[in-house]
Every structure is written in structure tokens, then in C-alpha cells.
Amino acid sequence: MSLLTGKFGIVFGVANKRSIAWAIAQAWHKAGAQLAFTYQGERLKENVEELAGTFGGDTLLMPCDVTKDDDIARVFAEVGQKFGKLHLLLHSVAFAPREALEGEFLDTSREAFRIAHDVSAYSLIALARGAAPLMTESGSIVAMTYYGAEKVVPHYNVMGVAKAALEASTRYLAYDLGPKKIRVNCISAGPMNTLAARGIAGFTDMLKHYEAHAPLKRNVLPDELGATGTFLASDGAAAITGQVIYVDCGYQIMGM
């Protein structure tokens, strides 16, 4: 028996094979979970179809823009019909308008603030509310965060504030859902070369900075995020909720 045998899960945030969501989905699948996937829009449908197809069988695949309540309602209605229950949910979704990640935080517009928080933080609350009625046996909700939530990372700007909201939401959700045996945790990942990181000015230098300064003197690998995602999803983590687990080669402990 594998760690996640008999568990049903849903994954939000696969865009391509480099997505953190795909690394964790593969690990969950290898551990025996049966998974459903959502994709942001038609643009990404083919990618996700092809990736999910590598699991064989008919994987449940649904469009979902996490800023649309109707999309979210439809997703959980379908999961209810096809799976009947749910144990795992991965939130690996973030967005802020590009201009908000370039200049000064001081210049963040009301609209950029709203969008970043809607997509990157509020969505966790909406997805947890949709999933909870299906998590009748027990549940594990995992969300991806980043160090810019707690310390200033130049140019991460409003995304840092949105991640702080995501991490605080994780704690309040953990409190509300704890009595139902539903756990809610974040993985704080070191920088990864994904679509969301591509084109960020100085990203290559950031990878080098982590290599130089993290205790383990290297960057995180996708499989290592998968392994932590599997642990948090498993009954081995049954007493862990409301936490932020750092998978960053130790970078977060450093003061200088």
C-alpha cells in the first residue's frame, strides 16, 4: 500500500511540465492518489490534457478561473459526481499584473492590489469552502507560498503582501476546518525556474544568490517539492496544520 492509496485529489495550477503543481501532482499520483486537474483557460487546456494523459485512464479535467465563483462551484459539483469524495487539494496559483512586479511597491495600484489578492489569496478560501463538504473522511489542503511574504524581496512587491494574506488565511482555515479533520498547510518553496518566474528581471541571479547563501548551497528540485507535498498529504502529517513548511535548502533560517 502506497502512502496515498485510496485518496482522491484535485490540483489547481498546472500550466506546463515545469509547473510546481505538476511536480506535486506526479508525486501524489506515484503515491497512489487518484487526481482531477483544473486549468486556467482554453490556452492551457492542451498542455494539461497531455500531462494528465500520461497517468492513463480518464483523468477528470475541468477549466477553472479561480476568480470566478461559478467556475469553482461547477468544479466541485463535478468532483462530487465523479469521485463522490475528496481528500487532497493543491493550490498552486498566483498572479499579479506584470507592472506591479517591476517598479516600486509604493506605486502599487488599487487594481493591481485587488487582482493579486483575488487570484493569489482569496482563491484559497473559496477553494477550501468548495472542497470541505466533499472532504468527509479527512482532508489535506496544500498551498504554495514564497519567502517574500515575510521579508522584503525586491520587486516581489504586492505578491509578497498577497502571500502574507495566503499564509494568514492558511492559519484561519486550519482553525475552522480542524474539527472536520481537514488540515491546511503551505509549502514555502525556494525559487524555481517556472513559467511564473520566467522573464522576472534578475531571476537567474536570484538562483545564484540562493546557491551561494542557502545552507545546502544549491537550489530546490521539483521532486523535493513533490516529496514534501506527499508528506503533507499523507497521514504521517496528521497532526500538522496551519503551518508554513520551508522547502528552500535552508535559506529562510539565515540572518546574513
Ligand code: NAD
Ligand atoms: P506556473 O506559472 O507554472 O503556475 C502558476 C499557475 O497559476 C498557472 O498554472 C496559472 O494558470 C495559474 N493561474 C494564474 N491565474 C489564475 C486564475 N485566475 N485562475 C486559475 N489559475 C490561475 O508557476 P509556478 O512557479 O509553478 O507557480 C505555482 C505556485 O508556486 C504559485 O503560487 C507561486 O507563487 C508559487 N511559488 C513559486 C515559486 C517559484 O520560484 N517559481 C517559488 C515559491 C512559490
Ligand code: 0WE
Ligand atoms: O510567486 C512567484 C511569481 C508569481 C507571479 C509571476 C508573474 C509573472 C508574470 C505572479 N504574477 C505574475 N505576473 C506576470 O505577469 N514567485 C515566487 C516567483 C518569483 O517572482 C518574483 C520573484 C520570485 C522568486 C518576482 C520578483 C522577484 C522575485
